[in-house]
Amino acid sequence: MEAIAALIAQAGVDGRRPRTVLALLGDGRWWTLADLVRESATSRRTVEALLREVGLERSGDRFRLREPLIGLAGAAVAPADPVAHLLPGHADLLARMEELVAKAPRGRQALDHVAATADTVVRRALLLDARFWLEGARLLCVGDHDLTSLATAMLHPGVEVTVVDIDERILAYIAAQADRLGLNVRTRWADLRLGLPASAQSWADLAITDPPYTPEGIGLFAARAVEGLRDRERGRILLAYGASERTPALALKVQHALSQLNLVNEAIYPDFNRYFGAEAIGSAADLYILRPTTKSWPAVAARVDGFGAAIYTHGPQSVESTGSPVPAPAATGQAPEAPEVLVGEWPRDLLAKTPRARLTTWLAKPYASDPDRVAIAVPAGLEAALPRLLLATRAQRVQVTLAGPPKDLPADLLSPVYGLTADGSTVHAVRLPPPTTDEGRILRRILDNAHGKLANTWREALIKVRGELTKKQARAVITAVAPWADDVTVLELPAHRLQELPAAVRGSLTAPDAAGSPG
Numbered sequence: 001m002e003a004i005a006a007l008i009a010q011a012g013v014d015g016r017r018p019r020t021v022l023a024l025l026g027d028g029r030w031w032t033l034a035d036l037v038r039e040s041a042t043s044r045r046t047v048e049a050l051l052r053e054v055g056l057e058r059s060g061d062r063f064r065l066r067e068p069l070i071g072l073a074g075a076a077v078a079p080a081d082p083v084a085h086l087l088p089g090h091a092d093l094l095a096r097m098e099e100l101v102a103k104a105p106r107g108r109q110a111l112d113h114v115a116a117t118a119d120t121v122v123r124r125a126l127l128l129d130a131r132f133w134l135e136g137a138r139l140l141c142v143g144d145h146d147l148t149s150l151a152t153a154m155l156h157p158g159v160e161v162t163v164v165d166i167d168e169r170i171l172a173y174i175a176a177q178a179d180r181l182g183l184n185v186r187t188r189w190a191d192l193r194l195g196l197p198a199s200a201q202s203w204a205d206l207a208i209t210d211p212p213y214t215p216e217g218i219g220l221f222a223a224r225a226v227e228g229l230r231d232r233e234r235g236r237i238l239l240a241y242g243a244s245e246r247t248p249a250l251a252l253k254v255q256h257a258l259s260q261l262n263l264v265n266e267a268i269y270p271d272f273n274r275y276f277g278a279e280a281i282g283s284a285a286d287l288y289i290l291r292p293t294t295k296s297w298p299a300v301a302a303r304v305d306g307f308g309a310a311i312y313t314h315g316p317q318s319v320e321s322t323g324s325p326v327p328a329p330a331a332t333g334q335a336p337e338a339p340e341v342l343v344g345e346w347p348r349d350l351l352a353k354t355p356r357a358r359l360t361t362w363l364a365k366p367y368a369s370d371p372d373r374v375a376i377a378v379p380a381g382l383e384a385a386l387p388r389l390l391l392a393t394r395a396q397r398v399q400v401t402l403a404g405p406p407k408d409l410p411a412d413l414l415s416p417v418y419g420l421t422a423d424g425s426t427v428h429a430v431r432l433p434p435p436t437t438d439e440g441r442i443l444r445r446i447l448d449n450a451h452g453k454l455a456n457t458w459r460e461a462l463i464k465v466r467g468e469l470t471k472k473q474a475r476a477v478i479t480a481v482a483p484w485a486d487d488v489t490v491l492e493l494p495a496h497r498l499q500e501l502p503a504a505v506r507g508s509l510t511a512p513d514a515a516g517s518p519g
Contacts, residue, residue: 003053014245017042021050022065030062034279038117041271041284043244082269083126087119090155094122097151100177105169107145107277112212114277116146116240123272124208124238125151127287132206132236134159140204140228142192142221145170148208153183164190164200164224166384171494175484186484188492191385193307194360196224197492198451205231210240210273210285219257220307223300226261226292235292237263240273242285258288260303262295305360336375336399341367343389344377359385362392363491366451376400387413387498388491390429391450398429413498416443438465443505450490458485462508473513481507 004022008015021040025031033051037044055066087094097118107115125148128134135158141149144163153161161184165171171187178185188197207228211221218241229235239258243251258265265288272287336342342356357367359382374395378386380403387410390398398418402425409420409427418429435444442461449457459474469477478485482504484497493501 004050007049007053017245018046018050021047022054025054025056025063026065026068028064030059030064032061034276034283037279038274038276038283041274041282043246043282044279045244045246046282081123081272083123083130086126086130087123090122090126093125093151093154094118096154097121097147100147100150104145104147104173105167108167111145111167112217114275116210117274117276120273120275121146121148121151122155124148124287125155127272128152128206128208128238129156131289137205138162138203138230140164140200140207140225142207142209142225142228143211144174146210147174148210149174149185150177150181150183153178153185154181157184159184161185162188162200162203164188164192164197164228166191168384168495172496175494175496186488187494187497188488189388189494190492191382192220192224193382194363194385196227198364198489199487199492200228202228202230204228204235206236206238208238213241213243213254213281213285215253215257216307216310218254219261220304222258222261222263222290223304223307226263226296226300227304229292232292232294232297236266237288237290237292239288239290240285241288242271242273242278242281244281258290260299262293262299263290264293265289266291336401337373337397339373339375339399340369340371340395341374342377343374345379346375346377359389363388367393370394372396374398378402380404386410386427387495388450390414390418391447391490394431394448396431400427400429401425402427410495413495416440416502417447438509439502439506441465442508443502446501446505447490452489454488454490454493455479455485458505458508465509469513477508477511477513481511
């Protein structure tokens with residue numbers, strides 16, 4: 001009892017946390033460590049320190065107090081939640097989200113994925129709906145492993161939702177569920193370190209993100225969220241971030257990163273988000289509501305390129321990684337085969353007179369000239385961008401230097417354009433001869449204009465092949481066979497849409513002129 005009292009006294013005014021842990025332990029229920037951490041929103045270290053001092057009754061990995069602790073435990077009441085009172089009225093939505101979350105792809109540690117509870121996702125949607133007018137509004141999900149997009153679209157069908165994410169599995173899953181449920185959700189591939197997709201820029205009224213919990217990750221994702229807002233006067237950003245009650249200095253660094261973007265903290269809801277995992281921070285995170293100022297956009301423009309590639313807490317792109325940002329062969333000065341352009345980070349003294357382009361610039365707009373040979377250096381952690389980096393050029397030969405041998409070559413995705421081979425950590429892409437079929441010609445034209453709007457390029461190519469179509473009719477045909485093709489570039493398409501593209505092009509060749517609605 002003395003040891004427990006000492007731990008509680010040490011917590012001072014934050015003593016509600018340990019008292020809540022003790023109250024939960026003594027309420028007669030059986031607990032696992034993970035459940036106790038999440039329910040109390042208290043770090044695992046603090047919970048374990050308490051557990052060492054109390055008498056526990058155990059059953060497998062579950063436990064509870066043998067006897068109640070008179071006078072030491074407090075009431076197990078969480079801080080006020082702004083929308084918890086609304087949750088009982090949405091039991092059906094909660095049940096559907098529990099099923100969707102359970103079936104979603106497992107998180108990837110290298111991307112700092114930790115799944116939020118279905119309860120959390122529904123409360124995010126409820127908060128958006130309660131605080132903002134969503135009818136006709138646009139919501140940008142800057143990363144959405146937690147499926148906030150689906151919950152919001154189901155709760156309020158009047159909102160348009162766009163999801164940008166690097167994880168192809170998540171994008172495919174969200175798109176499949178949105179199609180199945182008839183939800184107004186569109187998906188875009190993006191590595192935010194290389195930029196926000198063109199169709200998501202200046203698009204949204206609201207943005208929500210649960211980014212990597214490093215100052216660099218928070219700063220980058222918040223900056224991309226700012227870039228995604230079209231409403232510069234009234235737009236808002238909802239951001240999840242959590243730190244252990246033992247490490248306030250980490251939260252200070254993150255808040256400093258947000259302050260450097262000139263974002264105003266309108267509200268911070270403590271422990272709003274709960275997770276399966278992340279026990280070091282109590283399986284919980286606060287929810288920030290941020291409002292940009294007129295100074296936010298200049299601050300983003302000045303800082304966004306300086307965040308670097310190391311934004312995660314795990315993997316080759318973690319902030320503590322000591323690896324070189326330049327692929328090994330490039331770092332050692334191994335020269336590519338007579339390139340006309342060097343793309344990415346290459347040693348300064350390597351082919352010093354050869355023109356250079358940054359990866360972000362390469363993806364953002366077509367290169368000024370039409371080089372025949374290109375060499376691209378891709379650092380560790382950015383390998384997912386390989387198909388887009390290749391589609392961003394019309395070069396006859398492209399040599400890509402990776403940090404290590406590729407696990408999988410995107411041969412299927414790029415088969416209409418390139419033949420791919422790998423030699424150690426080097427990928428060679430050789431452009432294929434022009435196709436001879438109508439389908440092949442349309443597909444090649446689309447992929448050769450990867451920076452342009454897909455539907456526009458497709459429309460012009462379709463008219464040239466079919467002849468009898470007007471622009472309106474051709475657009476209607478495309479909308480009928482590929483409703484996801486509107487207002488998107490090839491470089492933003494998730495992999496599953498790129499895989500669907502050949503069949504959709506084939507369908508557009510035979511679809512009736514009046515298919516779909518004029519668009």
